[in-house]
Amino acid sequence: MSALLNLRDVWVEYGDRIIIENLNLDIDAGSFVSVVGPSGAGKSTFLRLILGQEAPTHGKILLDGTPLIPECGPDRGVVFQRYSVFPHLSVLRNTIFGMECAQAPISGRLFGSARRAAEAEAIEMLTAVGLGDSLHLYPAQMSGGMQQRLAIAQALVKRPRILLLDEPFGALDPGIRADMHALITRLWRDYTLTIIMVTHDIGEAFSLGTRVLALDKRRHDPHAPHRFGATAVYDLPLEKKISRAALEQVSITIDELGNN
Numbered sequence: 001m002s003a004l005l006n007l008r009d010v011w012v013e014y015g016d017r018i019i020i021e022n023l024n025l026d027i028d029a030g031s032f033v034s035v036v037g038p039s040g041a042g043k044s045t046f047l048r049l050i051l052g053q054e055a056p057t058h059g060k061i062l063l064d065g066t067p068l069i070p071e072c073g074p075d076r077g078v079v080f081q082r083y084s085v086f087p088h089l090s091v092l093r094n095t096i097f098g099m100e101c102a103q104a105p106i107s108g109r110l111f112g113s114a115r116r117a118a119e120a121e122a123i124e125m126l127t128a129v130g131l132g133d134s135l136h137l138y139p140a141q142m143s144g145g146m147q148q149r150l151a152i153a154q155a156l157v158k159r160p161r162i163l164l165l166d167e168p169f170g171a172l173d174p175g176i177r178a179d180m181h182a183l184i185t186r187l188w189r190d191y192t193l194t195i196i197m198v199t200h201d202i203g204e205a206f207s208l209g210t211r212v213l214a215l216d217k218r219r220h221d222p223h224a225p226h227r228f229g230a231t232a233v234y235d236l237p238l239e240k241k242i243s244r245a246a247l248e249q250v251s252i253t254i255d256e257l258g259n260n
C-alpha cells in the first residue's frame with residue numbers, strides 16, 4: 001500500500017539558516033504521528049509544510065502521489081495551542097463560518113438549503129466534540145477546554161483527511177487534557193483521520209501516537225549553529241492494540257465532556 005504522504009529529501013532554509021534538512025518520510029493513511037523535539041527544532045515548520053502554508057526550499061512532498069500544492073486545502077485541517085476561535089461569534093456560528101468561507105468565498109454567507117445543510121453538519125460535529133448543549137454560547141463564556149473542543153470542531157467540520165495539531169492541549173489543565181486525549185482518540189477512529197500532532201509532552205506522544213517521530217539536529221557546529229538543520233533522528237512505530245474495555249472507557253469520558 002502506498003503512503004498517504006511522502007516527503008523526499010525535504011529542506012527548509014531561511015536565508016543562510018537551515019531549519020530542516022534531508023527529511024525523508026512516508027506517512028500512512030490512518031496513522032497518528034506524534035512529533036517531538038527540542039524547542040526551535042522545526043516542528044511547527046514541519047506542520048506548516050504539510051498544511052501547505054510553506055513550500056520546501058528543496059525536495060518534494062507528495063499527497064496521494066501528487067505534488068502538494070503550497071496552499072491550505074480542505075483535505076488538511078489544523079488546531080493550534082492558542083484558541084483560534086472568533087470571540088464575536090457563537091459556538092454554532094464559529095463552526096459554520098469556515099464552511100461558509102470554503103463554499104461561498106465571495107459573499108462568505110450560505111443561504112437556504114445550503115445553510116441548513118451546513119448548520120446540520122456543524123451541529124453533528126459540535127455534538128461529537130461534546131458541545132451539543134453549548135451551541136449558542138460565546139467563547140468568553142466557555143472554559144479553555146471547551147474553546148479547544150470548538151477549535152477541533154471547526155477543523156473537522158470541513159471533513160479533512162489529515163488533522164494537524166500544534167501542541168493542541170499544551171495550555172490546558174491536566175484533568176481537561178485527559179478528557180481531550182479521550183476525545184481526540186475517539187475522533188481519530190470515528191472519522192478515520194490521519195493525525196500529525198506536535199507535542200512537548202512525551203507521555204502524550206507515546207500514549208496517543210501510533211508512531212513517534214523525533215526531530216532534531218544530527219550535527220552541530222558550535223561556530224555556525226545555523227549550518228545544520230533538523231531531521232528525523234528517531235522514528236518509532238508503536239504497536240497499538242486498544243482493548244474494548246479501553247474504548248468503552250473513552251466513550252464514557254466523552255459523555256462527561258460537556259461540563260469541562
Ligand SMILES: Nc1ncnc2c1ncn2[C@@H]1O[C@H](COP(=O)(O)OP(=O)(O)OP(=O)(O)O)[C@@H](O)[C@H]1O
Pocket residue numbers: 014019037038039040041042043044045046
Ligand atoms: N519565517 C521564518 N523566518 C525565519 N526563521 C524562522 C521562520 N519561521 C521559523 N523560523 C525559525 O525556525 C526555527 C524553527 O521554528 P519552529 O517554530 O518550527 O520550531 P519548533 O520546533 O516548533 O519550536 P517550539 O517547540 O519552540 O514551538 C526557529 O529557530 C525559528 O526562529
